[in-house]
């Protein structure tokens with residue numbers, strides 16, 4: 001007997017066939033990118049430091065098709081992109097952090113008002129999908145206790161002030177002596193990830209690293 005789930009899945013794929021994450025060309029079911037995007041836009045693995053000096057790797061530069069896809073994922077409700085972005089992040093994590101073992105994956109939290117307005121936290125979705133792929137538990141380690149202005153609308157000095165003391169650790173015992181990978185969608189000045197790492201540091205983890213889809217840092 002054919003199961004209902006199988007039939008539903010079949011029709012879903014007829015209505016929403018698999019498309020390239022970057023250019024929306026129809027592609028095979030198990031692929032993330034079309035052959036052309038895969039060749040032209042390989043995962044870069046751009047390493048930089050956050051504020052406070054924590055290591056961060058980004059899969060792509062904030063430019064062109066990857067940028068356009070992330071903005072749709074973040075602002076246009078394209079939550080289905082999370083699974084595919086997580087596959088690209090997994091490629092970068094395996095390469096950029098090949099000697100490291102992470103106990104937990106976590107993510108930059110949103111204030112509950114901001115999350116309610118958007119309907120989802122894109123970094124949380126990414127972290128949960130990445131967790132499934134890498135087999136590393138995803139845990140909520142931080143909450144955002146103050147509603148703040150969007151960081152990208154502020155100047156560099158204001159960014160730090162805007163985030164001071166806005167994150168709170170959920171459970172110190174969870175973090176103590178653990179190695180943690182923090183996920184976010186975009187790193188710009190590294191202020192947000194730096195503030196998250198600084199807050200987590202109070203619970204004395206053994207290691208904190210960060211991973212994002214995009215970075216605004218230029219390639220030299």
Ligand SMILES: [Zn+2]
Pocket residue numbers: 020021022023024025033034035036037038
């Ligand atoms: Zn493509």
